[in-house]
Amino acid sequence: MGKILEINGPLVKLELPQTVIGEQVRVGRLGLVGEVIGREGETALAQLYEDTAGLRPGEVAEGLGWPLSVELGPGLLGAIFDGVQRPLAAVREHSGDRIARGVAVPSLARDTRWHFVPEPAWRAGTALAGGEVLGSVRETASITHRILVPPLLGGELLELAPEGDYTIEEAIGRVKLADGRIEKLRLFHRWPVRTPRPFRQRDHAVAPLLTGQRILDTFYPLLKGGKAAIPGPFGAGKTMLQQQIVRWCNAEIVVYVGCGERGNELTDVLEFMPELKDPHTGRPLLERTLLVANTSNMPVVAREASIYVGITLAEYFRDQGYDVVMVADSTSRWAEALREVSGRLGQMPVEEGYPAYLGSRLAAFYERAGRVETLAGGHGSVTLIGAVSPPGGDFSEPVTSHTKEIIQTFWALSKELADARHYPAVDWLESFSGYVSSAAKWWAQHVDPDWETARAEALDLLAASEELQRIVNLVGVEALSSEQRWTLEAASLIKEGLLQQAATDEVDSYASPEKQFALLAALLEIRHQGLRLVRLGVPARRLIQLPLLAQARRWKSQHGADDFDALKAKIAAIPAAFEPLLEEYGTPAAGTQPGEAAA
Structure with missing residues (x-):
């Protein structure tokens, strides 16, 4: 004492x-x-x-x-914890609506009995290594919880309990260590949050994290086990985009960490999540979701800890062989906690008062992402998506700039796009992805080999339209040639018919990879057909007046994955929509190929 x-x-x-x-x-x-x-x-x-x-x-x-x-075992899924893994439901029973100081409640319920099914391969006398799967518990209807040997524990298995119902504190086995000591095995174990959990080796298999959001999957893909950031000013739609990712991504487990965000914003998340249905299973989404809530009015140091609590929980499910996505909202508030503590310690401040070790702490946190071969021999991944809230939308501030150097996918949100009601407000000029060449292999194998080429053409078109828009702002659209005006219209078609995606649209809230590529290919085909006619002398205004363009903008909301044949029929009819103009202005010159891109 x-x-x-x-x-x-x-x-x-x-x-x-x-x-x-x-x-x-x-x-x-x-x-x-x-x-x-x-x-x-x-x-x-x-x-x-x-x-x-x-x-x-x-x-x-x-x-x-x-x-x-943190305590790792059955009872984690569907729970809401504070920044140091106290379950908020149990805290409320203990102290009411406000968290009383010093309240001590166990992270996992001690009185719940779980039905444990041992792995049949284990027998008394066999060697047991850390990270091995002892058996399983059906934690929710969606997820089977695999009971792991603590990573640093190993030895000779003396006994393993038969199938039955046990609390997390009851022994389900005993193991004799190398030094002769005997340790009890339970349904749960503890792990220090600042120490990354061990694994055999990193796994370089390629599988994209599909979110169903076209601007993310098609243009700036993220791989399972990858690192991404969502920077954006207030009002740019960070929380909504994160909720869309949580709802639709093809990860098996979701860990959502609300780190220092406003209480009312986090309340929306806590009310929104339990009502969601998992689109993959039809079950409540909360059955495969973990929430760590640490709002801005909670103690600042607990905010710093909450990020590590979240990533340790994610690593635990990774070690069970699951693909996990962790969303941290936001790492800026976490960095502010570091700044406050370092200031009280009297440490030398650097950029904007942040400590000199800000960059290394961010790098160490993001390094815990990855796809790995687990100690048990399976494969799992942790995908990290960190929201960043730069003051005034200044992407040159320290947290954003350090994060940009560390991560490989950068989904930059634009206040201008959000003000124009263009959602998701991901800026196609500021954003980038370092996973494009890896993701292209998956798209070529599972969707279409032309994905990378079509993506590059669309991005070039969007970049060209930005340059032309500057000219229009200075001297007006009359100064543009017909080909330039058609470039502007084709880019507008891409923005409105492909990049815009309403979260509230029941048909278009999620787009399968097949639908994403079909829409992209269709809009580029419209561009090619129009470009061919422009080169024959057709005025751009005649092309812009075609009913096809307005119809194409609505295809995304008219056709879901179960209505794919109708969408394909409309795409096949694209050349016929240009036939009247082609007949009026003549046939293409010899040697000109339909769909030939502009020089």
Whole structure:
């Protein structure tokens, strides 16, 4: 036991000679929980995860003997935790609508009985390695929870419990370690959140994370096990885009971390998520979702911890062989927590007051993403998607610029597009993806070999239209040639008929890869047909007046995946829509191929 010496906001100096850096402590008469972050002689410096108002020097303090850890076992899915893995439902039963300081409730329910089915291959006397699958528990109707041996534990299996119902604290087996000690195996184990969970090796298999959002999947793809960022100013639609990803992505487990966001915004997420149906199974989406809620009015240090709690939970399900996507909203608030603590520590500030280690902390966090071969021999992945909230939409500020150097997919949101009601408001000029060549292999194998070529043509068209739009803004559209005016119209067709996608549209909220490519190919074919006629002398205004263009803008909302044949029929009829103009202005010159692109 020790005592409090000094208090500086969330930082408390303690007289605790035996503690080590990283150890959890309980402080004061309320038993506030914290973590040792520094030592000097007989004193320890701890950051507390709860408000220190009313705390006084001289009150008791004690080390708990373990680092900040999470409990990993059945009961995680469908739960809502705070930044240090306290279940908010249990906290509410204990202290009401407001979280009382010092409240201590177990992360996983101790009285729930789970039906455990052991793996038939295990027998007494067999060697057991860390990370092996002991058996399974049917946690929800959507997900089977695989019970793992703690990663650092291994030895000779002495016994394994038969199939039956057990609480998470009851022993389901015993293992004899190399030093002769005997350890009990349970349905759960603990793991320190700041230590990445081990795996055999990284797996370089290519599989895209399909979100059903055309601007993301077709233009700026993300692979399972990849790293992405969604930067954008207030009002650009970050939360809605994240919710679309959570709802439609082809990951098996979703971990959503609300880190320092406004309470009302996070409340919308907490109310929205339980009502959603999983489009892949028809079951409630919450059956395969984990929520970590740490709003801006909660203690700032717990905000810093919440990111690590979320990624550790994601790694745990990865080790079970699942594909996991973790959405962190937002890493800017996490970085602000780092800035506040470093300021109180008196550390030298650098860019905009952030600590010098901001870049390395961000890199270490994103490095925990990846597709791996697990210790049990299976394969799983953690895909990290971090939202960034740059003040005033300034992408040159430190958090955004450091993140941009680390991640490989950058979905930049534009306030101008959002103000124009163009959603998702992903800026096709600012965004990028480093996974295009890898994703192209998957698209060529599963959808169409021309995906990469069509994508590049569409992006070139969008870039050309931006240049032409600057000319129009200066001297007017009359200064453009017919070919340039058709380029502007074709780009507008791509923007409205492909890139815009309403989250509330029941037909178009999700677009399969096949539908995405069909629409892209169709709109590019319209561009090719029009370009051929422009070169024959047809005025651009005649092409712009064609009913086909207005119809093509509506195809995305008229045809879902189950109505694909009707969409293909309309695409096949595209050349016929240009026939009257072709007959009026003559046939193409010799050697000119239909669909030939502009030089």
